[in-house]
Amino acid sequence: MSFLFTVIKEDSVSSARLGKILTSHGxxxxxxxxxxxxxxxxxxxxPEDMEDLSAEIILCNTYHLFLRPGHxxxxxxxxxxxxxxxxRPLLTDSGGFQIYSISTLKKIKEEGVFFRSHxxxxxxxxxxxxxxxxxxxxxxxxxxxxDECTPYPSSFDYTQGSLSLTTRWAERSKKAHTKKDQALFGxxxxxxxxxxxxxxxxxxxxxxxxxxxxxGLGVGETKxxxxxxxxxxVPLIPSDKPRYLMGIGTPQDLLEGAKKGIDMFDCVxxxxxxxxxxxxxxxxxxxxxxxxxxxxxxxxxxQCGCYTCQHYSRAYLRHLFMAKEILSAxxxxxxxxxxxxxxxxxxxxxxxxxRVEEFSCDFYEKQKTVLVNQGTTRSLYFxx
Amino acid sequence: MSFLFTVIKEDSVSSARLGKILTSHGxxxxxxxxxxxxxxxxxxxxPEDMEDLSAEIILCNTYHLFLRPGHxxxxxxxxxxxxxxxxRPLLTDSGGFQIYSISTLKKIKEEGVFFRSHxxxxxxxxxxxxxxxxxxxxxxxxxxxxDECTPYPSSFDYTQGSLSLTTRWAERSKKAHTKKDQALFGxxxxxxxxxxxxxxxxxxxxxxxxxxxxxGLGVGETKxxxxxxxxxxVPLIPSDKPRYLMGIGTPQDLLEGAKKGIDMFDCVxxxxxxxxxxxxxxxxxxxxxxxxxxxxxxxxxxQCGCYTCQHYSRAYLRHLFMAKEILSAxxxxxxxxxxxxxxxxxxxxxxxxxRVEEFSCDFYEKQKTVLVNQGTTRSLYFxx
Numbered sequence: 001m002s003f004l005f006t007v008i009k010e011d012s013v014s015s016a017r018l019g020k021i022l023t024s025h026g027x028x029x030x031x032x033x034x035x036x037x038x039x040x041x042x043x044x045x046x047p048e049d050m051e052d053l054s055a056e057i058i059l060c061n062t063y064h065l066f067l068r069p070g071h072x073x074x075x076x077x078x079x080x081x082x083x084x085x086x087x088r089p090l091l092t093d094s095g096g097f098q099i100y101s102i103s104t105l106k107k108i109k110e111e112g113v114f115f116r117s118h119x120x121x122x123x124x125x126x127x128x129x130x131x132x133x134x135x136x137x138x139x140x141x142x143x144x145x146x147d148e149c150t151p152y153p154s155s156f157d158y159t160q161g162s163l164s165l166t167t168r169w170a171e172r173s174k175k176a177h178t179k180k181d182q183a184l185f186g187x188x189x190x191x192x193x194x195x196x197x198x199x200x201x202x203x204x205x206x207x208x209x210x211x212x213x214x215x216g217l218g219v220g221e222t223k224x225x226x227x228x229x230x231x232x233x234v235p236l237i238p239s240d241k242p243r244y245l246m247g248i249g250t251p252q253d254l255l256e257g258a259k260k261g262i263d264m265f266d267c268v269x270x271x272x273x274x275x276x277x278x279x280x281x282x283x284x285x286x287x288x289x290x291x292x293x294x295x296x297x298x299x300x301x302x303q304c305g306c307y308t309c310q311h312y313s314r315a316y317l318r319h320l321f322m323a324k325e326i327l328s329a330x331x332x333x334x335x336x337x338x339x340x341x342x343x344x345x346x347x348x349x350x351x352x353x354x355r356v357e358e359f360s361c362d363f364y365e366k367q368k369t370v371l372v373n374q375g376t377t378r379s380l381y382f383x384x
Numbered sequence: 385m386s387f388l389f390t391v392i393k394e395d396s397v398s399s400a401r402l403g404k405i406l407t408s409h410g411x412x413x414x415x416x417x418x419x420x421x422x423x424x425x426x427x428x429x430x431p432e433d434m435e436d437l438s439a440e441i442i443l444c445n446t447y448h449l450f451l452r453p454g455h456x457x458x459x460x461x462x463x464x465x466x467x468x469x470x471x472r473p474l475l476t477d478s479g480g481f482q483i484y485s486i487s488t489l490k491k492i493k494e495e496g497v498f499f500r501s502h503x504x505x506x507x508x509x510x511x512x513x514x515x516x517x518x519x520x521x522x523x524x525x526x527x528x529x530x531d532e533c534t535p536y537p538s539s540f541d542y543t544q545g546s547l548s549l550t551t552r553w554a555e556r557s558k559k560a561h562t563k564k565d566q567a568l569f570g571x572x573x574x575x576x577x578x579x580x581x582x583x584x585x586x587x588x589x590x591x592x593x594x595x596x597x598x599x600g601l602g603v604g605e606t607k608x609x610x611x612x613x614x615x616x617x618v619p620l621i622p623s624d625k626p627r628y629l630m631g632i633g634t635p636q637d638l639l640e641g642a643k644k645g646i647d648m649f650d651c652v653x654x655x656x657x658x659x660x661x662x663x664x665x666x667x668x669x670x671x672x673x674x675x676x677x678x679x680x681x682x683x684x685x686x687q688c689g690c691y692t693c694q695h696y697s698r699a700y701l702r703h704l705f706m707a708k709e710i711l712s713a714x715x716x717x718x719x720x721x722x723x724x725x726x727x728x729x730x731x732x733x734x735x736x737x738x739r740v741e742e743f744s745c746d747f748y749e750k751q752k753t754v755l756v757n758q759g760t761t762r763s764l765y766f767x768x
Binding site for chain 2: 039040044064076083085294319323325329
C-alpha cells in the first residue's frame with residue numbers, strides 16, 4: 001500500500017484533526033495547503049524554493065499539461081516528478097474544472113466532456129477513463145475522478161442530474177484506475193443544496209475511495225453557504241479518510257475549513273495575489289504598489305520569517321513591482337506561500353496543543369477582520 | 385585607499401593579463417564579466433543566485449534608478465547595496481548611454497544632456513556634476529564619468545568635437561567627485577577613427593583616473609573595427625589601471641577582448657538572450673523553442689555544471705518557454721550567466737597557466753565558429 005492516511009489527534013472543541021498522509025514520495029502533514037503549479041511549476045519558484053518553504057505537496061493541472069506539453073511527452077521523460085524535478089508528493093486534478101472554466105465550446109454528455117483547447121482551438125473529448133489514463137501517465141501520488149463542477153447558481157433538478165453524472169463517472173473512474181501506487185480520490189458535488197450534498201456524499205463514499213474531495217465550492221457562493229455545505233458534508237465522510245476542499249481559499253477559509261475537519265486545501269490565491277502585488281500578513285493584507293511604501297524601510301511583515309522579509313524592504317519590493325521586474329513575482333510569491341504554509345503549520349500546532357479555539361481568536365484579533373458572512377466568495381477574492 | 389588594482393600575471397603571447405580589483409565590498413578577479421542589473425536586479429535572480437554563480441560584481445544603470453525609484457529614495461534606504469541586498473562590489477554607469485538609447489528629445493549641450501524620461505515624459509538635465517552626485521548617492525564601488533557615446537557612423541569632425549566634450553565633462557566629473565570610497569573611471573571615446581581614439585585616450589588618461597573605460601563600441605561597427613579600435617586604444621592606457629570595455633559582448637568578444645588586455649566587460653546579452661530562449665553552450669547556441677527539443681531528455685549542455693543543467697531537460701525548458709512561465713527566464717538566465725562567468729574563469733585559468741592561445745584555439749574549435757570579420761556587431765547580436 002503506497003497511500004496511507006492516519007489521524008494523529010482530534011481537537012476537543014472543533015472538528016479539526018491532525019493527520020499524516022504517506023505516499024511513495026514522502027509524507028504530508030495535515031491539515032495541509034497545496035501550492036498550485038498549474039503548468040508544472042509553481043510560478044516563478046523552483047522545487048528547492050518550495051522545499052525551503054516546507055511545502056510537502058504541490059498540485060498540477062492535468063488540463064494544462066494534457067494540452068501542453070502533452071502527457072505522453074511527460075511519461076516518456078519519466079513522469080511528472082522527474083519532468084519538473086520535484087521529489088515530494090504530487091496531486092493532479094482531473095482536468096474537469098479547467099474545461100469548465102477555461103476551454104471553449106464545452107459540451108457535457110454521458111460519455112464525457114467535449115471541449116476546445118484554449119491554446120489552439122483543437123477539439124478533445126475527456127472521459128472519466130481518459131482522465132485516469134492521462135493522470136496515470138503523469139504519475140502523481142494522488143489523482144482525481146472526472147466530475148462535473150456544478151455551476152452556481154443551479155436549480156435543484158439540474159444539480160441532482162449533475163451529481164448523478166458525477167457519481168456514474170466516479171464509478172467508471174474507479175474501474176479504469178490501474179496503478180496502485182496512485183491514490184484515486186472521489187469528488188463530492190451537490191451544489192448549494194444540502195440534501196443533494198448528502199446524496200452525493202453517500203453515493204461517492206459508497207465506492208470506498210482512499211480520499212474524498214469536496215468540489216463545486218468557491219464558485220460565487222456566500223461564505224455562509226460555503227460553511228453550511230462543509231457542515232453538511234464533512235460529517236458524512238468516513239473519518240479515517242482524508243478530506244480535500246478543492247480550490248479554497250482565503251486564510252480565513254483555511255482556518256474555518258480546518259476547524260470543520262478539512263485535511264487538504266489548494267488555491268491559486270497566494271501565488272496569484274503575489275504576482276498582483278497583494279501580500280498576506282498576520283495583520284491584514286498589504287498592497288505593495290501603494291505610494292505609502294515608496295520609501296518604507298520595513299519588511300512586508302516584521303514578524304515574518306520568510307526569505308523576502310529577511311532581506312528586502314517594502315520600498316524595494318514596491319520598486320520591483322512598479323518596474324515590472326520578474327523578481328517581484330518571485331519575492332512576493334515566496335512571502336505569500338510562506339504565510340499560507342506557516343498558517344497551516346500554526347493550525348497543526350494548535351491542534352496538537354488542543355488550543356484551536358484560542359488560536360482562532362488570536363488569528364481574528366490580529367487580522368482585525370470581521371467574519372464576512374455576506375458577500376460572495378468570489379468578490380472576497382478581490383476585496384481582500 | 386578603498387580601490388586597488390593589481391596585475392598578477394601577464395600572458396606571454398597575447399596581451400591578456402590576470403588581475404585583481406580590491407574594493408571596500410570585496411575583490412573582483414579580472415578579466416571579469418559584470419552581469420547587468422539594470423533596475424537594481426539581475427532580471428529574475430536574487431543576490432544569492434548571483435553569489436552561487438560566482439558573480440563578483442554587478443552593474444546597475446543610473447538612468448533607470450535615477451528615474452525610478454530615484455537616487456534620493458535609495459540613499460535614504462542606505463544606498464544601492466543595501467537597497468538591493470547585494471554585498472559584493474557594484475558598478476554604476478553615468479546614465480549617458482541610456483539617455484542616448486532610451487530617452488526621447490535628448491539635446492546635448494556644453495552644460496549637459498537634456499532629455500525626457502521614457503517612463504513619463506518628464507524633463508531632466510544630466511550634467512557631469514549631477515551624474516557624479518547621483519552615483520555618489522547610489523554608492524556603487526565604481527562609478528563612471530558622463531560622456532557622449534558618439535553615434536555610429538559619425539564624421540571625423542563630429543567625432544572630434546564629441547570626444548572633446550567628453551574630455552571636458554571628464555574634467556568636470558573629476559572635480560565634482562567627493563566620495564573617496566568610490567572609484568571614478570574615465571571613459572575614452574573617439575568613434576571608429578583610430579587617430580581620435582588615440583587623442584581621446586591621451587586626454588582622458590591625463591586626468592589620472594583609477595580606471596579607464598572604452599566606450600562608444602558595440603554600436604553597429606564591424607568586428608574588425610571593434611578589434612582595431614581595441615588594438616589602437618588599449619596600449620595607450622597605463623598598464624597598472626583596469627581597462628573596461630563597455631557594453632561588449634559575445635563570448636567571442638570577451639575572449640578576444642581579454643587577449644587584447646581588457647580587464648572588465650559588461651553586456652545584457654546573456655541575460656536578454658536567456659529571456660528570449662537563446663542559450664549559450666560550448667558547442668554553439670541553442671534556441672530552446674525549437675521543436676527538436678520537445679521531448680529531448682538531455683540538459684542544455686551535458687558538459688555544463690550549472691543548476692539548470694544539473695536538474696532540467698531541454699524538453700522541460702522548452703515547455704516552460706512555450707508556456708511563458710516565469711521560471712523559464714530564471715532557469716535560462718542561470719545557465720547563460722554560468723556560461724559567461726565560467727568562460728571568464730577559464731580565461732583567467734588560461735592566463736595563469738600561460739596557455740591563452742591554446743585555450744583560444746580550443747574555444748573556436750568547439751564552437752565550430754569562423755571568426756566573423758564582416759557584418760556588424762549589432763547584426764551579430766541577433767544572428768548568433
